Amino acid sequence: MAVSEGSELSALLDRVPLLAGGPRTVEELPGGLTNRNYKVVVPGGAYVVRVQASDGALLAIDRDAEHASSLAAAAAGVGAPVHAYLPELGVLVVGYLPARAFTEADLLDAANLARVAEACRRLHAGPRFVRDFDMFEVQRRYLEIVRERGFRLPARYLDFLPDVERIRKCLAVRAEGTVPCNNDLLPGNILDDGERLWLIDYEYAGNNDPCFELGNIWSESALPPGHLEELVTAYHGRRLRHKIARARLLGLMSKYGWTLWAAIQDGANDRIAFDFWSWGMEKYERAVAEFTSRGLAGLLDEAARDD
Known part of the structure; x- marks a missing residue:
């Protein structure tokens, strides 16, 4: 079910070139305690936008390492393709997998x-x-x-x-x-x-x-x-x-x-x-x-x- 973006989320998505400048639908996905995950559909395709919900420093989460690991997992053929990474926004964009x-x-x-x-x-x-x-x-x-x-x-x-x-x-x-x-x-x-x-x-x-x-x-x-x-x-x-x-x-x-x-x-x-x-x-x-x-x-x- 599509959800209202809200001004803060809308502004964030507008700063991701892949997702800005056109019509889009947004659906919040379940799960994730250190991230908020959204399915975003634009004319170019469907994506999952991961927005960090905490800095992760105490938990030893390294966002740059997460991005690099996501790229490696995609190369191995087992992870979703990676489309964008904006560390200054705490945003990682991967392809949406039509799977349960x-x-x-x-x-x-x-x-x-x-x-x-x-x-x-x-x-x-x-x-x-x-x-x-x-x-x-x-x-x-x-x-x-x-x-x-x-x-x-x-x-x-x-x-x-x-x-x-x-x-x-x-x-x-x-x-x-x-x-x-x-x-x-x-x-x-x-x-x-x-x-x-x-x-x-x-x-x-x-x-x-x-x-x-x-x-x-x-x-x-x-x-x-x-x-x-x-x-x-x-x-x-x-x-x-x-x-x-x-x-x-x-x-x-x-x-x-x-x-x-x-x-x-x-x-x-x-x-x-x-x-x-x-x-x-x-x-x-x-x-x-x-x-x-x-x-x-x-x-x-x-x-x-x-x-």
């Missing part, structure tokens, strides 16, 4: 896991990104911000730091390099045009362990462990226990790290009406269950040894 966004129900359908794995392989085989992403470093940096600024920290959060160090050292034993990863594949960032999948939103993109990508997909949608096994197996073409364990451990780090993303948003962002704290606590509670489970030691053992 995945939901958690789509990822619960095991038939889709091979398709997701194939899309990830296409991205991971594409041009490298301009920066790296390591959740251990991101989590450490987020924790410094939370403590320095006096933001809320979940109960017992620091108790699990020794386990985090054990996981980091364990994963270093079989580290096999990094590939360009999206690092934020929520269901809504996976689009289905009926024939193939597309991956969108490269705010947190960076070269990373591919098992983080897979573990993060599993974690963000709270999928059963068996679904992660199927996803990792489809990605590698065969069942590898150490890769499955590695993805499980990085999925745990995903929950633990993104908890602090929510704590920072809860403490610093009063412009977006969203309950960041509850969103983060849901992840944290699942992380605590994994940290305190008897299965953690077994995952560490499997991740470090040959199949």
Whole structure:
């Protein structure tokens, strides 16, 4: 449904040459907590305009890197084409993909896991990104911000730091390099045009362990462990226990790290009406269950040894 542009949005769109000077319709798209997204249709075509809703500095969002990563993902054939970038306005314009966004129900359908794995392989085989992403470093940096600024920290959060160090050292034993990863594949960032999948939103993109990508997909949608096994197996073409364990451990780090993303948003962002704290606590509670489970030691053992 088309929406009224409003004077502020209208003035902004008029400063984008591709979208100015003619008739247009505008529709606000759902999703996005650090951006506002609009579908804009002009005589020349349909586009998605991403307007930053916060500067992203505390969250380590680099808009120039996001633009470069979006270009690389488009070159890999898995991201939307990039048409304009106006950093002074906080605007990125990409092509509109006539596709529907995945939901958690789509990822619960095991038939889709091979398709997701194939899309990830296409991205991971594409041009490298301009920066790296390591959740251990991101989590450490987020924790410094939370403590320095006096933001809320979940109960017992620091108790699990020794386990985090054990996981980091364990994963270093079989580290096999990094590939360009999206690092934020929520269901809504996976689009289905009926024939193939597309991956969108490269705010947190960076070269990373591919098992983080897979573990993060599993974690963000709270999928059963068996679904992660199927996803990792489809990605590698065969069942590898150490890769499955590695993805499980990085999925745990995903929950633990993104908890602090929510704590920072809860403490610093009063412009977006969203309950960041509850969103983060849901992840944290699942992380605590994994940290305190008897299965953690077994995952560490499997991740470090040959199949």
